[in-house]
Amino acid sequence: MPEARIERGHTGRLLYGRVRPNEDLVGAIADLCRDNGFAAALVRGSLGSLTEAVLETAGGRQVHVTGAAVETLSLGGEVRTEAGVLQAHLSGTVSDAEGRVFGGRFVPGRNPVCVTFEVALEEWIADAP
Numbered sequence: 001m002p003e004a005r006i007e008r009g010h011t012g013r014l015l016y017g018r019v020r021p022n023e024d025l026v027g028a029i030a031d032l033c034r035d036n037g038f039a040a041a042l043v044r045g046s047l048g049s050l051t052e053a054v055l056e057t058a059g060g061r062q063v064h065v066t067g068a069a070v071e072t073l074s075l076g077g078e079v080r081t082e083a084g085v086l087q088a089h090l091s092g093t094v095s096d097a098e099g100r101v102f103g104g105r106f107v108p109g110r111n112p113v114c115v116t117f118e119v120a121l122e123e124w125i126a127d128a129p
Contacts, residue, residue: 011042012123019117025050026108029119030088033079040124043090046075048117053094055104063104067097069114075106078124 015036019028033041049069056062077090093103 007126009124009126012125013038014044015041015121015123017119017121019048019113019119021115022051022112024109025111025113025117026088026090026106028113028117029090029121030079030086032119033088033121034086038079038121038123039081039086040126041079041121042124043075043077043079043119044122045120046072046118048072048119049114050094050117051112051114052110053102054107054110055094055102056107057104062107063102065094065096065102070094070096072117073101075119079121 015032015038017032019025029043049071051070052067053065053070054062055065071094073093073095075090075092077088079086079088088108090106091104092106093101095101
């Protein structure tokens, strides 16, 4: 089990962003933060669909979900600066056209937005160590 870490800080600005068609969801959320000067952020809400989804399960298996539109049912996570680069770590659930539900971590570079994707991000400002 990974080591737990407690970080003190507070929230700052709230950003409502739109991800355009064919953009990767994970990369685009990191880009939204970078473009708006967020060093870290929490995902607070979302609405949208993907043309396909690739999720990684807790066991490390990748699940590929296809369809005319893959609906996102939930999305959560955070964006952090790691080695000087903003990285989004997102998890959630999606459903395919038959109503089957899948969950896991969204694999970067493998989750293209269908029409549009709306997301609410809240800036995280960590206290100085």
